[in-house]
Amino acid sequence: MRVNAISNAAVGFAATSTVKNSTIPQSLKPVHNNEEILNKTNEGSKAIMNYFFGMQNVPSFKGYPCSTSAFVVKQIDNVPCACCGKEMMNAKEQNDFVSKASKAKGQELADVFSSNFHKFRRNERAIAREIMNTAPSKPNSSISDILSSTKKTGADLYKQECTIVLDEVDAVAKSIYGEKNKVSNYVSAQKVALNNKKGFNRSAFLKGVQNITKEDANKENTTKLMDKAIELPLNEDGVNKILSKYRNSDSTSIARRLISTAVMTTEHIHPKAKGGPNNTENYMGECAECNNNRGSADLNNYWQTVYPNMPENVQRYNDFITDKIIKGEMGTKYEDYPVDLEKIVASESRNAIKLTVLTPEEIDKARKEKGYSDPKPLPEPVEGEMTIVKKPSGSKKPHRKPSRR
């Protein structure tokens, strides 16, 4: 579609703070796995402190006030996550999956999992794979029968999934660079680490692959490799927690939990906890996994260890949505969305993520060239769905932009 002009440059913090991590109120600390990232780098907490010391520019928001549920992107199918790049599920698809998977047994169960397998997120996939692979040999077994009878531990499933993804990374590397190549050598060494007590570190592995391939000028190669590598489970502990909590649950609960992280959520690009308003300009579609992991962490740093290809993925998300705007599927109020997205993502990532976007005029031109008729307004969200946004201090009040009708 367009030339992808992404800067991968890691921009450091303009200022650092000596305030200790422990002084940050618990409510502002990011949740789940991100805690681990914060402890490792301390960058997230610096970002939060920078914000409180007024070192971060709070952008003024255009777009228009809108509840997270009324964000039109949520009505679109197969949107790629703006963070991890994987296709997301909408609420209807999730319900369909749960109802089919919870009733299925044996081969039919394997088929339901297999046709949705690309949607499972990282830790959940380790468990979903076990169900999918075991089901054909157990014709009368449901999801809950399989999980309650497996002798495997969370650690076993984590290791099994890592091995499979590492083999897939190896296969991609061989298809690009030939039988003997540095990435494959590196993968072999990492598989040894995975099998001894010293263990395997996902973030370090992703960094390692990036370092080896940084001389490769062909961006398509590195994107292909990284898309595969980020499918590694996030952590053994996460797989363990899901398995021990759901091992003895009913099939419906297990199916719902395993697919829950693939569901599309509305991400506040400027975090809500830092005053980010409910406004279309501040929104992008992210899977529940990515949204939960980020918490309120600074966009400049949090993704680099977990999803190093996020800059490419925000661009993919933008391109996907822009195409929908051109085709008229987003109604009449999103013509400015790509330009707004570019601005706020640059601001939140301190220019580490630079998008190439179309202006409303370019969108109009593309629409005419491709023969699409002018879009029609979508129905207004029902009364009560709109959220009154409290004006964050230091930022301009969001205003409703004139609709293009």
Ligand SMILES: [Zn+2]
């Ligand atoms: Zn994601």
